[in-house]
Amino acid sequence: MPENSASMTEKIQKIGSEPDVAAAVRKWRKKRGSLIMVLHEIQNSRGYVPREVALYLSRELGTPLASIYEALTFYHYFKLEPPGKAVISVCTGTACYLKGSQAVVDEFSREIGAAVGASTEDKMFHLQCVRCVGCCGLAPVAIVNGKTYGRLTPADVKKIVQEWRDHFKDDPA
Amino acid sequence: MITATINGIQVSAAPGTSILKAAHQAQVKIPTLCHHPDLQPTAACGICVVKVKGAPNMARSCCTPLAEGMDIVTQDPEIVSVRRSILELILSNHPNECLTCLRSGECELQGLAQDFGILQSKLPKIVNERPLDDSTKSIVLDSRKCIHCGRCTQVCQQIQNVWALSTERRGLDSIVAPAGDIQLSESPCVRCGQCSAHCPVGAIYEYSETETVWKGLMDPGRHCVVQIAPAVRVSIGESFGFPAGANLTGKLYAALRRMGFKQVFDTNFGADVTIMEEASELVDRLKSGKAPIPLITTCCPAWVDFMEKFDNDMIDHFSSCKSPQAIVGALSKSYYAEKYGIPADRIFMVSIMPCTAKKYEIVRAKDMFSSGHQDIDVSITTRELARMFKQAGILLPTLPDEAADSPLGSYTGAATIFGETGGVMEAALRTAHQLLTGQEPGQLEFEKIHSLEGIKEMALEVGGIKLRVAVAHGLGNVQLVIGKVRAALAEGKEPPWHFIEVMACPGGCVGGGGQFWGVHDGLRKLRSNGLTADDRGAKLRCSHQNPDVRKLYADYIGNPLGGRAHQLFHTHYVARNQYAR
Numbered sequence: 001m002p003e004n005s006a007s008m009t010e011k012i013q014k015i016g017s018e019p020d021v022a023a024a025v026r027k028w029r030k031k032r033g034s035l036i037m038v039l040h041e042i043q044n045s046r047g048y049v050p051r052e053v054a055l056y057l058s059r060e061l062g063t064p065l066a067s068i069y070e071a072l073t074f075y076h077y078f079k080l081e082p083p084g085k086a087v088i089s090v091c092t093g094t095a096c097y098l099k100g101s102q103a104v105v106d107e108f109s110r111e112i113g114a115a116v117g118a119s120t121e122d123k124m125f126h127l128q129c130v131r132c133v134g135c136c137g138l139a140p141v142a143i144v145n146g147k148t149y150g151r152l153t154p155a156d157v158k159k160i161v162q163e164w165r166d167h168f169k170d171d172p173a
Numbered sequence: 174m175i176t177a178t179i180n181g182i183q184v185s186a187a188p189g190t191s192i193l194k195a196a197h198q199a200q201v202k203i204p205t206l207c208h209h210p211d212l213q214p215t216a217a218c219g220i221c222v223v224k225v226k227g228a229p230n231m232a233r234s235c236c237t238p239l240a241e242g243m244d245i246v247t248q249d250p251e252i253v254s255v256r257r258s259i260l261e262l263i264l265s266n267h268p269n270e271c272l273t274c275l276r277s278g279e280c281e282l283q284g285l286a287q288d289f290g291i292l293q294s295k296l297p298k299i300v301n302e303r304p305l306d307d308s309t310k311s312i313v314l315d316s317r318k319c320i321h322c323g324r325c326t327q328v329c330q331q332i333q334n335v336w337a338l339s340t341e342r343r344g345l346d347s348i349v350a351p352a353g354d355i356q357l358s359e360s361p362c363v364r365c366g367q368c369s370a371h372c373p374v375g376a377i378y379e380y381s382e383t384e385t386v387w388k389g390l391m392d393p394g395r396h397c398v399v400q401i402a403p404a405v406r407v408s409i410g411e412s413f414g415f416p417a418g419a420n421l422t423g424k425l426y427a428a429l430r431r432m433g434f435k436q437v438f439d440t441n442f443g444a445d446v447t448i449m450e451e452a453s454e455l456v457d458r459l460k461s462g463k464a465p466i467p468l469i470t471t472c473c474p475a476w477v478d479f480m481e482k483f484d485n486d487m488i489d490h491f492s493s494c495k496s497p498q499a500i501v502g503a504l505s506k507s508y509y510a511e512k513y514g515i516p517a518d519r520i521f522m523v524s525i526m527p528c529t530a531k532k533y534e535i536v537r538a539k540d541m542f543s544s545g546h547q548d549i550d551v552s553i554t555t556r557e558l559a560r561m562f563k564q565a566g567i568l569l570p571t572l573p574d575e576a577a578d579s580p581l582g583s584y585t586g587a588a589t590i591f592g593e594t595g596g597v598m599e600a601a602l603r604t605a606h607q608l609l610t611g612q613e614p615g616q617l618e619f620e621k622i623h624s625l626e627g628i629k630e631m632a633l634e635v636g637g638i639k640l641r642v643a644v645a646h647g648l649g650n651v652q653l654v655i656g657k658v659r660a661a662l663a664e665g666k667e668p669p670w671h672f673i674e675v676m677a678c679p680g681g682c683v684g685g686g687g688q689f690w691g692v693h694d695g696l697r698k699l700r701s702n703g704l705t706a707d708d709r710g711a712k713l714r715c716s717h718q719n720p721d722v723r724k725l726y727a728d729y730i731g732n733p734l735g736g737r738a739h740q741l742f743h744t745h746y747v748a749r750n751q752y753a754r
Contacts, residue, residue, distance in 0.1 A: 009750070051353060055752050065752055066330065066339035069352035073341040080353065 012056045020045035021053055025060050035063055035071055039078060048079035076117070076128075084119040084126035086164040088112075090142045093132030100153070101140035105129060107154035108142070111161045124168060125161070177243035184239070192234035193221055196247055203247050204256065204288070206263075206281060207322035208235045209371055210693045211332065211679065217323045219259045220285065223247045231255060257289050263320050265296035266345070267374070274318070276375035279690055282320060283374075299345060306350075308358035310380050311529040312366050312686070316348045318376040325349060325368035325377055332679065334649040335479070337362035349376070352752075361482060361751050365475035365648070365677045366529030366554075366686020379529050379554045379687055383561050386523050386551055390433040395521040398436040398509070399429050400501045400581070403444065404527040404592030404682035405555045407703030411689050412559035413569045417696050418703035423574025428567045429525075430575065438505065439577045440524065441584030443497030444591040444600070446504075447472060448716035449726070450494040450742050451597075452604035453733040455672055459609075459638055465489050467643075467658060467670045470597050472496040474534035475677035475686075477746065479648055484655050485748035493743040497591060498524050498531055499541060501581055502548035503741040508729050509581060510544075517546050524552045527592070527685030530677070540744035554687025583721045586617075586708030593701040594646040594681035595622035595629065596708075598674040602635065602642070603715045609636030617714055623705065625680055625694055628654055630670070643670045647679040 015021055024041040028034035038057060042049050049072055058065040072078045090096075090105045105127075109115060112125040119126040133141055138150025142160070149160055176185045179196050186195040191214065196203050207218040214235035222231040226244035231252065234245075246252070264286060271277045306314040321340070326349060329338040337351050337360040351360030369377040390397050410419040426437045451470065458464045471477055471492045480487060495503070502524065506517040524531065535541055535549040542548060553561075562569055577583065587603055590596030599619050606614035622629045622642075627650035632641045645651045654673060661668045678684045680697030683704065708714060716722065730737045 054353070058752065064330070064336040065352040066326075066336040069341055070339050074343050 008052075008055075012052050012059070015050075015052050015056050016060065021056060025057070029061060035061065035068065036075075039068070039071060043078050046082075048082050051080070081119065082123065084114075084123050085168050086124060086144050087126045087128065088142060088144050088160075089128050089130045089133070091131070091133050091140060092129045093136070095132070095136035096140040099139040103154050104140050104142065104152045104157065107157040108161070111157050124165065175239050175241050177239050177241065177245060179245045180247055186239050188238070190239050192223060192225075192232065192237050192239050192243075192245060195239045196223075196234065196245075201247055203234050204285060205235060206285060206320070206373060207324065209324050210695075211371065212324060212327045213331070215323045215327070217321060218263070220256055222252060222255055222259075224249070224252060253289070257291065260285055260289055260291055261294070261296055264291065264294055266299055266301070267320060268300050268317055269294070269298075270318075270375075274375040275378045275381070276690070280375060281373035281691075301345065301348065303348065306357050307380055308356040309362055309364050309533070310358075311364035311532045312357070312362075312369050313378055313380050314349070314357060314368075315376050315378075316350060318374050319349050320374055320376070321347060321349070322373055324371040324373065328367045328371045332647050332649050333363075333365060333367055333677070334652050335361050335363055335365070338368060363475045363478040363482070363648070363677065364530040364533050364686075367678060368686075369529065370678075370684070370686050370688065370690065370692050372690075379556060380532060381557055382532070382551050382553055383557050383564075386553060386557075386561065389521040389523065389550065392521070394519065396436075396515050396519045397434050397521045397523065398438060398505050399434040399523045399525065400438040400440045400443070400498065400505075401425055401429070401525045402440040402498065402527055402531075402592065402682065403589045403596075403704055404685055404688065404700065405525050405558065406589075406707075407592070407683065407700045408527065408555055408688050409559060409569070412556075413562075415570070416699065418699035418701075420703045420707050421569065422707070423576070424569055424572045426577050427572040427575040428562055428569055431567055431572075432561065432565055434523070436505075436509070436578045436581075437575075438501055438509075438581035439584055440497045440501055440526075441588035441591070442581045442719070442721065443500035443504070444472075444588035445585055445716035445719045445722045446500045446725070446742065447494055447497050447591075448587055448597075448600050448604050449722060449733045450738060451492050452601045452608055452716075454492055454494060455601065455605055456608045457734065459640075459671065467668050467673050468492055469673045470601075470675055471744075472591065472597060473530075473675060473677050473682075474528065474537065475530040476648070476651065476675045477537070478530065478533065478749075479651075479677065481746055481749045482751040485746070485750070486659070487655060488746045488748070490658070491746055493745070495540070495742055495744050496531075496534065497588070498526060498552070499534065499548060499744070500742055502535070502541075503543045504581055504725070506544035506546055506548055507741060508725065512580065517544055520546075522549045524549050525555070525558050526552050527555050527682045527688045528552075528678075529554060529686040531687070538744055538747075543741050555685075556687060556689060559689075580721050580725065583719060585716055585719045586711030586714035587716045588719075589707040589711070590704050592682040593623070593704050594625070594676055595619070595644045595674065596681065596704065597676075598622055598642055598644050598672070600716060601672070601674075602633070602640075604717045606635050607715065607717055609638065614715065618709075622674075623701075625697060625701075627679075640672065641670045642672045642674070644674045646676040646681050648677050651675050651677070 024038045028038045114120045142149045174185045182199045184199045206220045216233040216236045221234045223234045224246040303316045326338045406422045429437045510517040531552045587600035622644045629644040645654045683700035684697040
């Protein structure tokens, strides 16, 4: 949709009255240097920062869209696309890495068919690497939607993926 | 003053002077890559490292201020080796495509690789493969060749205030692209091409249309005519061994004829016509009050694009007069075609411009088809013309001076200064004086508006009217001026100026995005001087004195701002709302 079209303008306008966006703008509008905080709030409430929200923030905060995207794309924390329903975070911190987490990451990637940092086409899974989740005793560790799996080997991956496929099977994308 | 030692030489400089600058003052050259005199130093590349006695690490001289008592060494084998390593690292992410790169021979990275004798790539090559973005049909962005010096983003964001380009992602993945990785044509880009003029390598360049021109010239069914913009004549020589600012008008006419153009016209003729219309518009607004003050000039297509996107509340203030390029285009397929009985659809009109945005202007609105055909078929930049001359084996330096062709070739001094900041204003004031008083102007020169200062203001009296005028160049400066006008209008106050000249590129067209690479204020000044001298030495220096322009109005157009004039010389503007910058 062209960003200068009337329907896009309307969409951007409407997004400003959605509670999370309105609250974030109200809270941070007057404070200089608060772009990252606003983006954090949107990321946390929506799981990603949609383009319409970025366009709205640019207008409301008087921050060039270019600056917003420089921040959004610099920090891995921010996502531009909705993540999959099951977000697989594999720890590649020092302990997990030494215990072979790279092989686990590779196996997840192969099993779901998406690269690290990407989602599957059906938006079921999103795969990402994270650094140290604070339970090195369980290394290597992966967390899927808040559920922790420890002492993983590549052989465990298939079962975990199936578990989440089953979990979401009645909830089509 | 701060005193220090550089390579054993005593130097003194004002507080805040960088080591790099202080070294230059002591005739010591420190190699640089990301540094550009127009821009703030960012220390992005690291080539300019030097040793400061007592400091634990080498310092980047571009952004390290000279401090009292510093003992600096700018070159020794270790420094050379560090610089070589930096170059090798940059080259490891840069495609080896010099032979098929537009910048070959004029590339700053290639130059350094040569100076430092880098004969092989020791490091594994990792090039970020990405498709070309030629969506604007004015400039081409080849992000693969980007070395992340940051010049283009700084010029786009800070100098031009356009914010089309940004640096996205990080590390090896980082790219220069519009926000959110969209196409340039969907971004706020106004096609000014300053990014290309500042790029040290071949990552941003003009959308080249030399092939289209050659095809036109080869087509026996087409009658090829050409026009050259003012700023081209004082810069083309730089590619052929002349100093910047050398005025090669006569040789250019000769060269274009040798390329095969049947008629060689001059955009300056159009500039004289522009002044006839624009000065009439100004006088009309001052006297009748029918249209609002201030009047703002519109010769610059990047500015028109910018205004339509971001300042479209000011459309009523815009001169409806077309640019000189568009006027010569329209006249070539109407007045000239009719006068010589050449069917307009056979005419192939090429314009040679210092500008990338002119490529867009020729199809900007339906008014650009005022002759019933596309008035200008193709617009190429100074850089493209230089390449075509070289392809054709035209020895520009040795060509005799020739004259342009009638009826669209003659010009006055007022027209030639259109290519420099302040020039359009000066030209318009000369003719406005005549229109208001019926007498030839006594004062022709207004030195105050000729400098490279970003915003210039002047108050003067013309024919009993007290006029306040402003001249702004560089879109960031333009925004400041427009902001003041908007604020005054919002408060119901009288606007601070009656007439405003705007040029998007710093220095005006002499520093245009289609001119030779490596522009800076020194070059802008020299080119500008070339145009000023062309005017100061001209016999006729007011647009209304041009006999061919008088004849055009008498025989064909009628009065300025009249019906025919409106059809051929005027245009309309529309709001093209864009996402906020």
